[in-house]
Amino acid sequence: MYDKALAIEILQQILQALRTILQRFEPVKSSDDFTSSPAGMEKLDSICMLLIAIGENLKNMDKVTGGSLLPLYPQVDWKKAKGMRDLISHHYFEVDADVIYHVCENYLDPMAQTITRIIEELSPTNPGRIN
Numbered sequence: 001m002y003d004k005a006l007a008i009e010i011l012q013q014i015l016q017a018l019r020t021i022l023q024r025f026e027p028v029k030s031s032d033d034f035t036s037s038p039a040g041m042e043k044l045d046s047i048c049m050l051l052i053a054i055g056e057n058l059k060n061m062d063k064v065t066g067g068s069l070l071p072l073y074p075q076v077d078w079k080k081a082k083g084m085r086d087l088i089s090h091h092y093f094e095v096d097a098d099v100i101y102h103v104c105e106n107y108l109d110p111m112a113q114t115i116t117r118i119i120e121e122l123s124p125t126n127p128g129r130i131n
Contacts, residue, residue, distance in 0.1 A: 007069065025108075048100065052085050
């Protein structure tokens with residue numbers, strides 16, 4: 001058994017980072033919006049930093065839960081989400097704005113929905129919670 005309160009805390013941090021990225025990404029209409037101005041590059045940098053934090057926290061979640069929680073939610077490719085952290089961290093100057101745009105456009109909202117569901121199911125006030 002793992003510390004559910006700690007798992008919920010980590011998930012809440014991930015969810016907050018996802019919400020921040022989605023809010024910052026909202027006005028972005030193409031990857032050119034990242035690369036065409038200094039402000040766009042700052043937005044790209046800030047989103048990349050939060051993607052690193054999300055990936056790191058997902059790795060921490062596996063440590064805390066012994067790798068038992070995330071596989072219960074296969075609708076998210078957790079391995080790729082954690083791998084994004086490694087890609088950005090280790091190859092930062094090679095980050096492709098098109099890839100970051102694609103990730104933000106297609107994967108972050110479904111991940112946020114899944115994280116919200118996990119938090120709800122782990123919550124001690126949820127009668128149908130995961131034991």
